[in-house]
Amino acid sequence: MSTDLPPAQATPTLEDVARVAGVSRATVSRVINGVRNVAPDIQETVRRAIAATGYVPNRAARSLVTRRTGSVALVVSGAGGDEGAEPFESKVFADPFFGRVAGGAVAYLRPRGIHPVLMFAETPQARDQVIGYLRQGSADGALLVSTHGEDPLPRLVVEAGVPAVLWARPARPTPISYVDLAHRAGAELAADRLVARGRRRVATISGPFDVRASQDRLSGFQDAMARHGHPYIPGVEGNFTQDSGEAGMHRLLAEHPDIDGVFAANDLMAQGALLALRDHGRAVPDDVAVIGFDDGSAATACRPQLTTVRQPMEDMAGEMARLLLAHIEDPDLQVTSVIFPPVLVVRQSA
Amino acid sequence: MSTDLPPAQATPTLEDVARVAGVSRATVSRVINGVRNVAPDIQETVRRAIAATGYVPNRAARSLVTRRTGSVALVVSGAGGDEGAEPFESKVFADPFFGRVAGGAVAYLRPRGIHPVLMFAETPQARDQVIGYLRQGSADGALLVSTHGEDPLPRLVVEAGVPAVLWARPARPTPISYVDLAHRAGAELAADRLVARGRRRVATISGPFDVRASQDRLSGFQDAMARHGHPYIPGVEGNFTQDSGEAGMHRLLAEHPDIDGVFAANDLMAQGALLALRDHGRAVPDDVAVIGFDDGSAATACRPQLTTVRQPMEDMAGEMARLLLAHIEDPDLQVTSVIFPPVLVVRQSA
DNA sequence: ACCAGGATGGAGAGCGCTCTCCATCGTTAC
DNA sequence: GTAACGATGGAGAGCGCTCTCCATCCTGGT
Helix, strand or coil, X not given: CCCCCCCCCCCCCHHHHHHHHCCCHHXXXXXXXXXXXXXXXXXXXXXXXXXXXCCCCCHHHHHHHHCCCCEEEEEEECCCCCCCCCCHHHHHHHCHHHHHHHHHHHHHHHHHCCEEEEEEECCHHHHHHHHHHHHCCCCCCEEEEECCCCCCHHHHHHHCCCCEEEECCCCCCCCCEEEEECHHHHHHHHHHHHHHCCCCCEEEEECCCCCHHHHHHHHHHHHHHHHCCXXXXXXXXXXXXXXXXXXXXXXXXXXXXXXXXXXXXXXXXXXXXXXXXXXXXXCCCCCCEEEEEECCHHHHHCCCCCEEEECCHHHHHHHHHHHHHHHHHCXXXXXXXXXXXXXXXXXXXX | CCCCCCCCCXXXXXXXXXXXXXXXXXXXXXXXXXXXXXXXXXXXXXXXXXXXXXXCCCHHHHHHHHCCCCEEEEEEECCCCCCCCCCHHHHHHHCHHHHHHHHHHHHHHHXXXXXXXXXXXXXXXXXXXXXXXXXXXXXXCEEEEECCCCCCHHHHHHHCCCCEEEECCCCCCCCCEEEEECHHHHHHHHHHHHHHCCCCCEEEEECCCCCHHHHHHHHXXXXXXXXCCCCCXXXXXXXXXXXXXXXXXXXXXXXXXXXXEEEECCHHHHHHHHHHHHHCCCXXXXXXXXXXXXXXXXXXXXXXXXXXXXXXXXXXXXXXXXXXXXXXXXXXXXXXXXXXXXXXXXXXXX
């Protein structure tokens, strides 16, 4: 004696809901998507039927006709560093930098029902996989975080015609929207602070020269110091790791023992510098003032806590997400960029 | 004079490829998916047509019929902590713990063409969103990382009939596979080390009691110390943050000034303890030996570097992914658990 | 009383793909 | 020489949804 109830375990479809509600598929769809007018009582009936059947729309089916997936790719790209060491993903993820960016993006996307798909593009093959994924229409757009300047991914994504927004200005001009920080202004803030605290023999630990942000922070700092009457600023190049900051500081002290102020291009290196300074018996900030950059967790994880230039990563990532959705919404939207102002966060180190 | 070439900008479909290759849709599909035999020369023709058209399969369409999405959800769940503070996502992500888990999962999933979708379930609403997403079939399964024991999510996911694997044993028995560390054994390693280094007045800074791993680490440590003839171990409860470790150490020193060894339930708290010890003028490891847990980046970011119990997070996350795919492949697969052994990593602090 | 026109529900055509049948063909065994 | 069978390609039916038409009904103007 079987009626035509749907089989027990099958997930209910629009059809099932329509049958229960005694209306057509189209009407149920209208109620769900809130398009056009549907008489209130019918709406109510449909809602009840949805609840009764426990219906949830099938994403793939909807996606097939709307050509929207409701997801975006969050792509971390760039050179993998030393091959054969830890896997790229671990390294990237272990860096709180990436975590904060992801968090900021999620904060904006989630209320809109969109979820990011995590991807990495550290090798040419991985890059191809990402491009293929995007071309398949598996995501409506991409949030691109490049760790190195010469990354070909932004260009490839643009060529694939996929909406995308970049973290930081691309090294070579590319028609893609991006969000960035006013790095030079940030470095200037650091320089001003150091000078205001009476520092006269200031040095810097920069980031890798092949990263545009490093260059900007370095030259911005140098220029600002020059304006303050210090045309020559000793410097060493680090690679954004704590170790490189520590090593850099040792080198700096060896060459310029009378240093009384240091600007490091990120907090991790500043933290390393703190370690080196302690080894040399220098008090921070009394003997040597230290300023970092980013205001990440490292800034408060050390003693003294770091005075640092805050980069509002969550906000910036949120803005990326906002821009991306705008580009998805309107494919003809013009390419734009949003530059965030840095803020000096004063703590104990300077 | 228009032929029936597909319009310029439209993405080519199977149909287009079939037309170009002069075969049927089914044959092209067979070549792409490598099912059944297709004569080598026809295969070649089809491949050429695919290349010529630049065809990529449409994921939604495929997904609609196969009932597979080729993606899994990576859900971070648990209480959001102090409401109104930083968004939950940022806090979670800023913790390298989560990053390493994500990285480990990606390392296993990516070669298999599967990508994780990032989701958070810190509030009831967010939880509903996650469940809805999963019930929609938007992901083939879920990797669940709960930060708190009483989290209802694992049960809800199981009830929804979605394949899932949990990080760490669930607080209340739930029919779900999980991957965990032998926390007690790890704590034992720490106890043995402390005793071997001649420590007699040992204390501990535990994690929050509502986290099962904390309990296990604590009781494992206590039991091991008892076996070594130290039935009473003073302890304070922290919450896995550096600050709580620092505060906890201060409290411990106030109450037991003669402490000569400390076991902290994670590296961050151990790092905080180091700070407090320095404030009190205690040398590490000479006056007080310190052992952490996790072997995360914090372990090498401080001085002295931490002796710590290594938790192979990447491997564990990879195993979660492996288990999940197995469950997706075979829905009747029995629920299992995999427990990883800890390793003591000896550095300077103990 | 009649018709124009707005409001609202239903029918049905796909979206691009997989997969089950079925047709065809070449081959082997008797 | 022919029946039988394995190998291989094609046809076509959906998967669950959206959206364009179209039919129907109600309203008001004359």
